[in-house]
Structure formats: structure tokens, C-alpha cells
Amino acid sequence: MTASPIYIQIHNQIKREIESGKWVVGQRIPAERKLATDFGVSRMTLRQAIQTLVDEGILERRVGSGTFVARKKVQEKMSGITSFTELTRAQGKVPSSKTVSYRVTTPSLSEMEKLHLDEKQLVLRMERIRYADQTPICFEVATVPHQLVQNFSKEEVTSSLYHVLEEHGYAIGHAQQKVSAMLASEKIAEYLKIKRGEAILRLHQVTWLTDQRPFEYVRTQYAGERFEFYLEK
Incomplete structure (x- = not known):
């Protein structure tokens, strides 16, 4: 292992x-x-x-x-599933990404909890900078069960995971999302071309397939001045 x-x-x-x-x-x-x-x-x-x-x-x-x-934050429900690729295209912009890290490894405790895995199961953990019209919008750490994507190419997984899964017969179900504010670390500032300490938005998302299997745990940090969340009740 x-x-x-x-x-x-x-x-x-x-x-x-x-x-x-x-x-x-x-x-x-x-x-x-x-x-x-x-x-x-x-x-x-x-x-x-x-x-x-x-x-x-x-x-x-x-x-x-x-x-x-950390103290627990007040939470607000958001409707819909956030797919960066689809969201960017809907805004009339061209999505792209740069892979910083792509590693098959054992899951952390947090990843095991979110994805309902045990320590014997491997995960794919990938870090990416996501762009809209070549402007860096967010830095994303996404973890998925390795068994789910082991037959897919790296290019398929990093381009648009949702699209690839649907092409192979998987149906995307619901997601749970949490949004909070924080300040950009030196690393994130460098990735997003902003100043260290600038306000950023942090999104945590766990997404399920329609068969109730959690398949994705994502931690995303958005450049606050380039992205906003829209809530509809």
C-alpha cells in the first residue's frame, strides 16, 4: 500500500x-x-x-x-451542484486548468470521513489551478476514490471529471457545500496572482452519485474579487 x-x-x-x-x-x-x-x-x-x-x-x-x-460557522444552503467547467462556460468564458499535483495515495482521516472509505482504500488527490479565459480563478484540491477513476486517463480526469463520469454511465446526484471567507496564504496568492492576505472564498463540497455513493471531496479557494456565489431560495 x-x-x-x-x-x-x-x-x-x-x-x-x-x-x-x-x-x-x-x-x-x-x-x-x-x-x-x-x-x-x-x-x-x-x-x-x-x-x-x-x-x-x-x-x-x-x-x-x-x-x-476553528469555531463552527453559520451555514446557508446552496442549491445546485458547482461544476467549475460548466459554470465558466455558462458565463461565456473558456475554462482551463493547470495540474499542480496528481497523486494516488492513502486517504487522510478527513478524506475517509467525507468519502466513506477505510484506510485500505486508495484515493486520487489532485491539485489544480482553474482558469477562466486564462485568468486564475481558484485553487482546488479534489479527492476521489481511486477505484472509481482507475480506468480513466489523467487527461480525462483533470479536464472535466463530471463529464467523464457521465460519459461512462455514472449519474451525478446531489452535493453538500459550505462557503466561508479566509485570507490568502503565500502559496495561494502566488497561484491566483493576488496579494498575500487578500480575501478569498473557500468552498468545501462533497458530491454524491445517484446511488448515494460520495465520489468527490473538494476544497477550493477562490480569488474573492473574481468570483461570487449566487444563492436562490
């Missing part, structure tokens, strides 16, 4: 400790330097683990104060 990257193993351990009550909502976690020493890894590796937890909404950074266990 493919071993999880070190930063994912640290992500899992910190998540377990939060769930066990070692750190509670609103509590500041130890500084990155101390955690890196505790885990015996470089600060870069530790920072990557922390960032995945921030991206998932489990931790939150507060400028000048540190990193804290």
Missing part, C-alpha cells in the same frame, strides 16, 4: 487530538516551531500539515495571534 505523505500523517494526528479534546474550539495550538520539534519534522513539513487543516476549516489562523481550533 502507498504510504501517506508525512504531512498527511501529521494532519491526521492533530485532527485526532482535536477530536479527543486535547485542544478545544477557540484554543490556540502550540507554535509551529514546537510542533515541528515534537513531530521530528522540518517546519516546512509541519506548516504544510497545518495548512491542510486550515484549508479544511479545522484550524484558523489569526494574524499576529497564532493558529486556533
Whole structure:
């Protein structure tokens, strides 16, 4: 079995400790330097683990104060399924993407929970920058069960996953989405060609097939000035 990257193993351990009550909502976690020493890894590796937890909404950074266990946000229902490709084309723009990472690996605890998987099942985790008319709109981390897409080419999966699945007889069902605001990290700012600390929108989405199988867990960060969500009741 493919071993999880070190930063994912640290992500899992910190998540377990939060769930066990070692750190509670609103509590500041130890500084990155101390955690890196505790885990015996470089600060870069530790920072990557922390960032995945921030991206998932489990931790939150507060400028000048540190990193804290995140409070739950007020939620609002959104109707429809967000497909970047379809959404972009509907606006009369040309969608495209740049693949930053494409890896078959073991799932993190968060990915296992969202996709109803066990630790023996592999996932495909891909990171992409999504563009509309060659302007970067968002950075996306998408995780899907490897078994579902193992017979598809990388080009098929990264171009438009929904379209490829439908072409192969799968019917897309419903999705659950959560939107929140955050500030752009240095990495995200570089990817989206914005300034570090600028406001961005973060979308978490889990999508199901009509047979009630969750097949996609996506964490997307949108350049706030280039994208807006429209809610209809």
C-alpha cells in the first residue's frame, strides 16, 4: 500500500487530538516551531500539515495571534451542484486548468470521513489551478476514490471529471457545500496572482452519485474579487 505523505500523517494526528479534546474550539495550538520539534519534522513539513487543516476549516489562523481550533460557522444552503467547467462556460468564458499535483495515495482521516472509505482504500488527490479565459480563478484540491477513476486517463480526469463520469454511465446526484471567507496564504496568492492576505472564498463540497455513493471531496479557494456565489431560495 502507498504510504501517506508525512504531512498527511501529521494532519491526521492533530485532527485526532482535536477530536479527543486535547485542544478545544477557540484554543490556540502550540507554535509551529514546537510542533515541528515534537513531530521530528522540518517546519516546512509541519506548516504544510497545518495548512491542510486550515484549508479544511479545522484550524484558523489569526494574524499576529497564532493558529486556533476553528469555531463552527453559520451555514446557508446552496442549491445546485458547482461544476467549475460548466459554470465558466455558462458565463461565456473558456475554462482551463493547470495540474499542480496528481497523486494516488492513502486517504487522510478527513478524506475517509467525507468519502466513506477505510484506510485500505486508495484515493486520487489532485491539485489544480482553474482558469477562466486564462485568468486564475481558484485553487482546488479534489479527492476521489481511486477505484472509481482507475480506468480513466489523467487527461480525462483533470479536464472535466463530471463529464467523464457521465460519459461512462455514472449519474451525478446531489452535493453538500459550505462557503466561508479566509485570507490568502503565500502559496495561494502566488497561484491566483493576488496579494498575500487578500480575501478569498473557500468552498468545501462533497458530491454524491445517484446511488448515494460520495465520489468527490473538494476544497477550493477562490480569488474573492473574481468570483461570487449566487444563492436562490
